Amino acid sequence: MVISYRSAWWLVFALMASPLLWLMMLAYMGGLGANPIEFITRYLGDWALRSLLVALAATPLKIALGWTWPVRMRRMLGLWAFAYVALHVSDYIIIDQFFDWDAIVKDIIKRTYITVGMATFLILSSLALTSWNGAIKRLGAKTWKRLHRLVYLAGVLGCVHYFMMVKADTLPPAIHAGVLGGLLGIRVWHHLRSRSLDLVTHRRKS
Amino acid sequence: MLIKIRKSWEMRESDVTPEALFKNRRQFLKTGAAALAGGLVGGMLSRHAFAAWPGVGEMLGAVGKSKFDPGEELTPWDAVTSYNNFYEFGTDKADPVNTAQDFQTDPWTVEVAGACAKPGRYAFEDLMKPHPLEERIYRHRCVEAWSMVVPWLGVPLADVIKRLEPLGNAKYVAFETLFDPAQMPGQRRDVLAWPYREGLRMDEAMHPLTLLSVGVYGKTLPPQNGAPLRLVMPWKYGFKGIKSIVKITFVEGQPPTSWNMAARHEYGFYANVNPAVDHPRWSQAKERRIGEFRKRDTLPFNGYGDEVAALYADMDLSKFF
Ligand code: HEM
Secondary structure: OOOHHHHHHHHHHHHHHHHHHHHHHHHHHOOOOHHHHHHHHHHHEEEEEEHHHHHOHHHHHHHHHHOOOHHHHHHHHHHHHHHHHHHHHHHHHHHHHOOOOHHHHHHHHHOHHHHHHHHHHHHHEEEEEEEEHHHHHHHHHHHHHHHHHHHHHHHHHHHHHHHHHHOOHHHHHHHHHHHHHHEEEEEEEEHHHHHHHHHHHHHHHH | OOOOOOOOOOOOOOOOOHHHHHHHHHHHHHHHHHOHHHHHHHHOOOOOOOOOOOOOOOEEEOHHHHHHHHOOOOOHHHHHOOOOOOHHHHOOOHHHHOOOOOOOOOOOEEEEEEOOOOOOOHHHOOOOHOOOOOEEOOOEEOOOEEEEEEEHHHHHHHHHHHHOOOOOOOOOOEEEEEEOOOOOHHHHHHOOOOOOOOEEHHHHOOOOEEEEEEEEEOOEEHHHHHHOOOOEEEEEEEOOOOOEEEEEEEEEEOOOOOEEEEEEEOOOOOOOOOOOOEEEEEEOOEEEEEOOOOOOOOOOHHHHHHHHHHHOOOOOOOOOO
16 A cells, blocks of 8 residues: 555654643543642653653664655654643642742752653754754755754663663563663664775775 | 540541541442342441441441541541552552452461560451451551541551560561452562561551551451551551551561562662652652642651651651652
């Protein structure tokens, strides 16, 4: 079955929106459990990291399977990742801490996992702010590309943040880190291989 | 026997139990769990005849009204029984209510060992039946900075310990949870060093607030709350309240405890509620009472300082946290 890129775009858009819609439905139906605030914080944190992993999967999918459509959609994917991160952080500030700035500042300074989360948030914010075409022109393609490579760091820091907050069960963050490791591994493997292919072709030429 | 002196946590005689039980009954009808409903009927019939210990989810008869009541709104049954840290049944707090329902607590044997005159293997009923049950409404503060108010049923641990006649060199009491990966799916992975272990200094174990609990909201403990018997020390973080106890050992030295073994700098042996000593990764100054939106201030010793602070008079609580 072949569907147009446009329909595929909307389909993926809807898929990326579905965790948020599900959360809203759970909230509406009273399905958030005994501690809804904790549920929301964790749920949005989970989907912030997962949608970031989805965005980071675009290039590896092209490398491994030859698909080009995910790369064409990656701005939308990246902005969804940012949306979940922004919701997660807003939830922390507004619902969890209820604007208790004293406690928030102390958390950011004293709790390393919050410090790491903050750094990740700042990175992803700067990428979201420069995600429009005009920004590429203004920064120059090279600088823009270098800036947007920070997304790998954001993925790593997101996993670190997750690892640092769990009490004893490191399996869930390990699964997310494993997926990230696989995605980055495909890029590294591709990079190394194309470099050695380059060398081969260079040698043939000379 | 109930302790008669009025303390800060017993603001008023409680008439809350009948209302709570009424709510429970409605809850039962709502959930429509046939097995539990059957148990309830059976429990009501056998309320006065206390020949056999009631099954899981059944009413416990002949319970004295609580003198221990902070006068705060009770956390609803639903929340108390669906939001549980019981890693033996999964690490998500929503797991135990789903994975623990087939947990077998009958028959149940508790091994008593170590420095005491009456060691041996006790059938659960034999261990508990000599003691009249009391209801105690306690604040419950989890190390994760949330809290509840729970109407427990049980007997003072001190009464049971006296019967077991500890010897002079028994300075601590160690407790163990059942290890049974077939029934406890959480034990199939080494999230903690199983079996779960906890311990108390002898004076803590003998303190009148320390409860060996067998029930909540008038009924026997549901599996997710630690059936058939667990500890409750309201001035300590919840993880000290070891669940589904199968072994009690009187020892001379401070026993190893599970969370302390997992992360020594995060979970101390004492684990007294203390707003001044943060968990390394989060503040303990405030807590979220389940059902409330804004966080409230955490009280030293969870508000039981008048009763227990003397136990730790000469100790540096930032070191012995
Ligand atoms: C200022 C920035 C951030 C703050 C203040 C923050 C705060 C938090 C808090 C309070 C929790 C819950 C801890 C608990 O319930 O014990 C949490 C969990 C989490 N956060 Fe963040 N976070 C931030 C940024 C991020 C970012 C950028 C990501 C992902 C890219 C992220 C992903 C997660 C994940 C995966 C969890 C674990 C959820 C779970 O337990 O299932 N966070 N964060």
